[in-house]
Amino acid sequence: MTHSGVLAEVDWNIARNVFFYLFATIQVIAAIKVVTVKNIVHAALYLVVVLAGVAAQFILLGAEFVATTQILVYIGAVVVLFLFGIMLTRANLGADADLDQDNRVPALLTGLLLAGVLVATLLRTFEDIEFPTETRSTTARVSDSIFSQYIVPFEAVSVLLLAALIGAIVVARKE
Amino acid sequence: MWLNQYLVLAAILFSIGVYGVLARRNAVLVLMSIEIILNSVNINLVAFGAFNDTVTGEVFALFVIAIAAAEVGIGLAIVLLIYRNRRSIDLNEADLMRG
Numbered sequence: 001m002t003h004s005g006v007l008a009e010v011d012w013n014i015a016r017n018v019f020f021y022l023f024a025t026i027q028v029i030a031a032i033k034v035v036t037v038k039n040i041v042h043a044a045l046y047l048v049v050v051l052a053g054v055a056a057q058f059i060l061l062g063a064e065f066v067a068t069t070q071i072l073v074y075i076g077a078v079v080v081l082f083l084f085g086i087m088l089t090r091a092n093l094g095a096d097a098d099l100d101q102d103n104r105v106p107a108l109l110t111g112l113l114l115a116g117v118l119v120a121t122l123l124r125t126f127e128d129i130e131f132p133t134e135t136r137s138t139t140a141r142v143s144d145s146i147f148s149q150y151i152v153p154f155e156a157v158s159v160l161l162l163a164a165l166i167g168a169i170v171v172a173r174k175e
Numbered sequence: 176m177w178l179n180q181y182l183v184l185a186a187i188l189f190s191i192g193v194y195g196v197l198a199r200r201n202a203v204l205v206l207m208s209i210e211i212i213l214n215s216v217n218i219n220l221v222a223f224g225a226f227n228d229t230v231t232g233e234v235f236a237l238f239v240i241a242i243a244a245a246e247v248g249i250g251l252a253i254v255l256l257i258y259r260n261r262r263s264i265d266l267n268e269a270d271l272m273r274g
Contacts (some may be wrong), residue, residue, distance in 0.1 A: 035195030085251040111194030118186035164245035172252035
């Protein structure tokens with residue numbers, strides 16, 4: 001390997017780390033905002049930040065097709081659906097003190113305990129296993145895989161989506 | 176770059192989502208917290224796929240995204256129905272099954 005090749009690899013690794021920690025910090029802050037903020041519309045908009053951050057992590061992992069799908073399905077459709085849900089249930093669009101349960105402290109303890117156990121276990125199990133430094137585009141392999149090995153689950157998911165669509169209409173329509 | 180960076184991020188997001196499910200009383204906000212949980216699982220799947228250099232993780236993440244879309248559709252339809260019947264989506268008031 002040439003000297004410049006080594007240098008480029010090191011640069012790439014540093015860049016990946018910098019962007020990982022940048023996106024991860026934004027994501028965690030936005031996720032905490034989603035579960036604590038008093039305004040329900042702001043919670044939906046913070047959810048957009050979390051979902052976009054997940055898409056950015058997918059791109060850093062070389063999974064650009066999943067990242068695109070994430071943006072199209074989540075930010076394009078799911079968040080709009082949430083906003084519709086907020087409007088249709090005529091929630092208070094301003095600040096609302098009534099969004100939280102009374103048992104916030106046990107919930108916080110549960111969350112912290114879960115995070116502690118998960119992080120401690122992960123750190124012990126996967127101590128310092130390194131990622132492969134190169135990531136390459138996988139979209140062609142994903143499509144090959146979906147339409148050969150996973151064709152039956154793929155068709156099942158399309159039927160499931162149709163069933164969910166009809167089910168949602170049946171449940172939500174007026175008599 | 177360690178595998179653990181992604182796994183720990185996913186674990187933290189998962190715990191935040193669990194806190195949201197437990198601490199919120201508005202049904203739409205509980206559904207949003209469930210979305211955070213599903214996304215953290217997707218980070219795990221894609222990270223392990225990239226680590227093992229297979230696309231199975233990505234394919235599973237795509238399936239999870241499709242199921243999550245169906246889940247949100249049905250969930251919001253149910254929330255709308257509860258709202259229409261009870262004029263409220265406070266989960267503490269949906270207690271018809273209490274003995």
